Amino acid sequence: MSSPSVTSQTTRQSTPPASRRAAPGPDPDELQRSQENAVVQMLDVPDVADELAARFAARGHRLYLVGGSVRDALLRGSGGSDREPGDLDFTTDARPEQILAAVRGWADAVWDTGIAFGTVGLRRGDRILEVTTFRADTYDGASRNPEVRFGDDIGGDLVRRDFTVNAMAVELTGDERRFVDPHGGLAALAQGVLDTPDVPERSFSDDPLRMLRAARFVSQLGFTPAERVAAAMTAMAGELSRITAERVQAEFSKLVLGTYPRRAVELLCDTGLAGQVVPEVPAMQLETDEHMQHKDVYTHSLVVMEQAIERETDGPDLTLRLAALLHDIGKPATRRKEPDGRVSFHHHEVVGAKMTRKRLRALKYPKALIDDVTQLVYLHLRFHGYGKGEWTDSAVRRYVTDAGPLLDRLHRLVRSDCTTRNRRRAAALQRNYDGLEDRIAELRRQEELDAIRPDLDGNAIMELLGIGPGPAVGKAYKYLLALRMEEGPLGPELAEAELRAWAAENL
Known part of the structure; x- marks a missing residue:
């Protein structure tokens, strides 16, 4: 309650002289116009x-x-x-x-x-x-x-x-x-607020895809959903099941390719919508990773996606971003506590690759993209152990051959997968990968690594062995390819000698 003196003063000066009166404020309607x-x-x-x-x-x-x-x-x-x-x-x-x-x-x-x-x-x-x-x-x-x-x-x-x-x-x-x-x-x-013209429950009931579109705008524009919008998304997440997989996939792809995809993925998980789109992602929550450096595998995966985005050179890369987000989804199913108290996830890349293929198929992604993302998930652990020095030239050749045209993406994914807070360990991992890339470059100069083939093609095999087309030619070709991987280029003469020796025992 105001003091008497203040009230009195206000009353005495309620009508100030014209020279001291404040100018009238602008008309609200005129200001809006x-x-x-x-x-x-x-x-x-x-x-x-x-x-x-x-x-x-x-x-x-x-x-x-x-x-x-x-x-x-x-x-x-x-x-x-x-x-x-x-x-x-x-x-x-x-x-x-x-x-x-x-x-x-x-x-x-x-x-x-x-x-x-x-x-x-x-x-x-x-x-x-x-x-x-x-x-x-x-x-x-x-x-x-x-x-x-x-x-x-x-x-x-x-x-x-x-x-x-x-x-x-x-x-x-x-x-x-x-x-x-x-x-x-x-x-x-x-x-920067996302709200609905009508009440969100009615808007989302009319078209449940709008809930996923809200997350897409979070990613693309950095907006934040109004509280009532986030609440409705949480309450109505199950309604997304009414929408075809093709339409869900289109929105999810735009979300992943946005400027702030981590924010959007977190919104999907917080509201339960991720359970309708990529349930494997929220399933990674609370799963401590093997380095014991992150709260959970979920957080680690989001960091890997952000780091992969920082390594993009030709614009947003859907294949790389999906692989980064999904690369560890096999961990919950393979989580084991070892006798020494450590947590292990043996073969999670194999399990994760199968889960990735199943999920992307359910979302109706093109086969080529499914194959590429799945292969990146499968290969993302291959590098680990390289720093101990046991990789032969043969192992490097297989790494390049198995990655094929995905090699540059695999480089980015593997480097991004290092999220340890131990600076010395992080630096060592990056140096080791630098060494691997140097070896790949050297072998590429020597051996045309990008197109590794046996020293003899199918026609030469048939002519040398005096056989026609059939399974025997395929077996001989695979043998020479494996030999090429192990030994490098043999040259025609040595390759012919090796093939004759193999044929004498196997044909």
Whole structure:
């Protein structure tokens, strides 16, 4: 409660002289309009968007630049993102057939594969544009298939979008551009917060993939989910099972390829969504690794992924990042406590490779990527023991041959797998790997390691042994290849002598 003296003073000076009165504050509505005008001026709207808007305006329709196009333009304008401009998304009161009429003769190409959902795609020059009729869909709650209903106003369209930062629009068909932000997307963008225009439970029920998309935006843009969004993701994680594996995989790949994938993976694990996508990752929690240097294998794997990203040279590498994240998923199944109290994970690379293949198949990844990630997981421990000096040239050749075109990625993965806090040990591991790479380089100069083959090909084998095509040729070829691995290049004469000696005993 205020003191009497303060109250008295306030009363006596409640009407100060005009010269001392504070200037009236700005009108809130006027201030908001001023801010919105400034936002519109920030936007670098391509000429092609204005051309399209003129065609819609001439036909009495409204056209809005909307969604990610506006969000990313604002981020670029404020210096908050270096994301390259992508496709342009628009929404309109025009119905699909009216959209087609408006772009006919102007677009270089038109496709209507999404016209049942009100979407017309088109190309003008080198820009891809997508125009969609206002939507006011309803969902049955059991699948992702909506009952498509077209809306009549921008407000109804924006409220059904996934996040407030994607629920901003700029009208292009009025006398002047108008910024539309009924759900506070601009403020959320400035604060880096992900929230939903509608209550998150309803939004995620309409499309459960939005929960995974939230984690993707955490990775790509560094955003943080609002508390109510994270709570809904946790409560509704099981709803993701309604979504096809292909769509889940597409979002997960974008998440892994983002700028902050560790944050996103942690969000997936904290909310339980990882159990629907990659349950092997949260299963690594609380599993102490063999070096006793990390709280758990889970944390170690996240650090390895971050270190692998630091070693990328040609942009984000999905194969390398997946291998880094999954390389130790075989540890929980192989965890053993030894008599001396240490924890071991014998053959976890073998078990982990099988688990990796199974998980990536379930997510419908392409076979080539599955094979590559699985092989990296399988090979990631091969290097250990090299520093003791027992590796022969034959072992180096096998290392290179087994890695094949994955050798550079394997180098990065193995180096990243060193997360010990013991600086001396870490330095020793890096020196040992430097030594291995030096030996590989030297053998490559001498022996064409990247294409190791026997000294005799199949035709030469058949001619020398006087046999035709068949299993015997394959056996002879494998023998010469193994010999090549052990001894290096033999030359034709010695190879022929070795082959004759082998054939005398085996054919």
